[in-house]
Amino acid sequence: MARVRFKPSKLTLFIGLFLFGCVLLLLPQNATSKLNFAFIDIFGFFLNMSSSAAYYYQPPSTSPDFVPRHEYNRLWVVFSNLQAELFEQKKQIEDLGKVRLTEPDPSTGIVLAKVVNRKDNQFIINCGSNSGLKTGQYVLGDNAVIGVVEQASEDISSVRLITSSTCKIPIKISAPQINTYFNGTMQGDDKNGAIIVNIPQKYKIKAGFNVYAAEKAGFLQSPRIIGRISKCVIGEANPVIWDIAVEPVYNLNSITDVAVIVINLTAGG
């Protein structure tokens, strides 16, 4: 008996595929994102061929008086973070004189991960929920905040970088002259930097001030450096607020390893 080959009409085929697309669209993102991650997992080698990270390698300097730019940036970041921690601890010592701390600090954990792929304002890293990663956690590149975890599957995660307009982070702008911080919200400009929105002009902010990621319960315990203010001018659309541009500490293209801050709330108590 001859085998009958099923061949739907053009209209049936189109409607069938369209409905299948609607089903895919309605499936939860957590389920379908596994396909995206699987693609990166399988073709990771080809995706990273001629990766831009290779261009940033510089041979170590032989002079004892000079350090490479990358090393200088790393030391500057460590210095800035120490300065912020010192400021916090000074404040804490002042408070200790008044109130005795009763609750111990929750312990902070760091999960190291490699960047396996990079897209527009997004990194894919080789650690996931099995390592304790979850959405919203802060991601560091050489101790500076470079983004937040966007999605985490079991062993791979995507990181939304601070240069993405969808990445909004509460920040603090340090004002060294008056020894204080101004609070605000930063979002990416979809290019190589970020902007700080809705900061009124009554705050005396200048270019060159440091920008820190603000503490966030369960995610970040002390301020961490993000970048420096590269431009601070009177707002074009609204002259009452500042137009502030932020330059990240690092060129994000040069980062190959990251660290994710995983706060284990149970470990401290």
Place this chain on the structure above:
Amino acid sequence: MRWFRFAFLITAAAVLQSSALLGTISLTDMHIKPDLLLILLVYFAINCDSYDAIICSFAIGFAADITGAAIGPHFIGFGVLGAALAHIRKVILLKQTRQQAVTIFVMGILTYTLAAILIKFKIPSAAASMFKIFAVSIYSAILWFLVKWLVRAAGKWLGVGVHRFGIKPEER
């Protein structure tokens, strides 16, 4: 149409599209780069018979989804508009390279705008820049003048582009 070869070509194009290699020809600090899958969509929609064009369009849309952030938006966007282009092709031949480049530009704007609207259903925080859609479409259209020989050679390898201006003799 040789479907195994087609699957291989689409997978290779998807890998190349999201690889760092294509980033070397990206423009400006917005990293604008041409869309190879869009070029293939227009090529197959113009050169395949309409039945195969529907399958090709949805398959290329699926590849675009795999390389993107969410599954579904490009599958629908590429599928619907690719099928529509295959239908329009019966009326307008689109045989000149310039016409095909303009088609790539228009299809780029339409498919990515539709996909950007649909992606909001899945990821509400996703942001789409109309300037970037415009720039990617125009870059892809310009690239068509350079890669048309390569794409046509790949098309012949797959067995398309032989019955160009209408339906196959057995379909008449």
